[in-house]
Amino acid sequence: MKLNQNYFNVNDSYLFSDIAKKVAAYQAANPQKKVLRLGIGDVTLPLAPAVVAALHSAADEMGRRESFRGYGPEQGYPFLKEAVRGYYDERGIRLDGGEIFISDGAKSDLGNILDIFGQDNVVLIPDPVYPVYVDTNVMAGRKVTYMNATEENGFLPMPDYSVDADIIYLCSPNNPTGAAYSLQQLKEWVDYANAKGAVILYDAAYECFVSEDGLARSIFAVEGAKACAIEFCSFSKMAGFTGTRCGWTVVPEQLAGGKANRMWLRRQTTKFNGVPYIVQRAAEAVFTPDGRRQIAGNINYYMNNARIIARALEELGIWFAGGKNSPYIWLKCPGGMGSWQFFDYLLENAQVVGTPGAGFGRNGEGFFRLTAFGSEEVTREAADRIKRLLLK
């Protein structure tokens, strides 16, 4: 057998294990200190009652012969696709049921979508970035070109017509920076992609946190996007499904003259067997009136945490992106400190843990990520400690 040699070019990431080691060492040396974690990228609130009720009801269905379900459609049950279609419809975006594919999450689909593209595509990826965009392309032996996300452009790089690209990754609201594109900015990207014949892989996993007008929640709110974009979305952050696993991908009929849609359908029917029936029923419940109200409560809880952190940074006069339309706050390390230097400084002097921006790419150096997924209590205390430390 011959192994895929491209795998040996993938960089190992030790970001989160390095953080864990440093925190463990600090805690061992200082057992009396209470360490507060604002580095967490995972939800912490439980599944909404409407979702849990749907799980129970679907589990009972599966336990009775007359309502048992075996293999379902690989691309998802019509009841859930219809609910997702309604979610877009509310915002004036019309999709056809055949354009929506239910999946076990955005991470799987963002990786697997590359199957339908040839190897000789030039890939354009922002830096800093969610690492799997890069890793999945390196695994396939593709050439990756980076575009700079910096303080100057508000961590929202815009198209450069002198650069050619075939596959473009955009994530908005962004992980890790929390920055969110406006509809006008996205229009520039759509125009660029259509001019270059490129596809935009649009990661909308954090769209539910957008609250300000004029910002994009779906790329399909932009004219021309159906000719050049695939959108990935997820119940993970919206409804706390990180451990329950459900998402969806929209592959428009217009993209590549219908070929992309049919190829993705073929990929999924050949290498995937659909999301568990019980999980699809749980996801459907997210869109019921009770479900919507309950998840809105959770999103507000996290966004209140984000405001607590943002307010502290504003009081300190520290530059940051995110925090308003995103659970992530991306701050410039004070006093010109490097990312890891600030990590150590914050851990040792305020016992607060965040994520060094350098871990997300070259342009992340000198920046630092805090997240809003902790408890309100911990978030308040951490914000107070940061203020006390940096006001000195």
Next chain:
Amino acid sequence: MKLNQNYFNVNDSYLFSDIAKKVAAYQAANPQKKVLRLGIGDVTLPLAPAVVAALHSAADEMGRRESFRGYGPEQGYPFLKEAVRGYYDERGIRLDGGEIFISDGAKSDLGNILDIFGQDNVVLIPDPVYPVYVDTNVMAGRKVTYMNATEENGFLPMPDYSVDADIIYLCSPNNPTGAAYSLQQLKEWVDYANAKGAVILYDAAYECFVSEDGLARSIFAVEGAKACAIEFCSFSKMAGFTGTRCGWTVVPEQLAGGKANRMWLRRQTTKFNGVPYIVQRAAEAVFTPDGRRQIAGNINYYMNNARIIARALEELGIWFAGGKNSPYIWLKCPGGMGSWQFFDYLLENAQVVGTPGAGFGRNGEGFFRLTAFGSEEVTREAADRIKRLLLK
């Protein structure tokens, strides 16, 4: 963007849609006739009570903040990997927890495993065959070589040292033929693979139906297999998880000097986010004493159906494979009929639906698949009708 041109070389399969159309047309023309379906490749008995109870309990855990689970390990929770390890241990096969990867099913893993292999591997696939082995390789642009499974070799092809291969697919008990390799036969394959430096992708999705001594339930019961094989297994047929989605893959440490195991781990951590927590708890319950007893009841139910069909064919003197250690019965069409000819004959004269063997490959022509997944009542009536028709 450049599309993956290999996708245009994948053959469209209309097997099951063609069958559905023929049955619908027959039923429309003969509304008074009761059509019996023995073509079904999906389980029909509900989830076992122990599994349903585990789903309920895990759903409640997910609804409480103190027991909520977010992202889990991509390769599966230790509690489930430990349960799978115990399942092998019972049969004297020692695995390390790091060799077991929990997945959303054998179909996903059988497709995705190709990621870790280069494009220039020669792939050896039996004919007739589960179509995804071929399709996933064609999508990746690999050359496929076929080996003949025929009446002469009992639909169990053996290695031919004059043929070189890098990746070898074996499925035992086989879908669609129901034929199962003995341990001695598998030893010949393991020796061949080790001699050629090839990897065997061993699909054991039907291992739970093996009842006779001397037949393989895992390739790792064969000496030398850990140096050359990856095994795919599933809760789908074992415990009725076709709509609940859970399986596992064993990538031994010894394979390619540990590289294959680490590459698969990297693939899964990059392009997969694990199986839902609630589903992993449900799968764990399969291995409890209650779970084991309950699923044994279901397996016996299906195998009793298989015996009913097998007995009818024996009485008719029709050659068949399977039926003893598999829910599939693969019979030679009587009177030299072709697969589709026999399909029509059976539908029109006995109102029994099966699957034409020709749909699974060239060597399937002249053969026909019946399955044991229907109800006992339907199976008995279908067997009686077949006997009455063919004894004439």
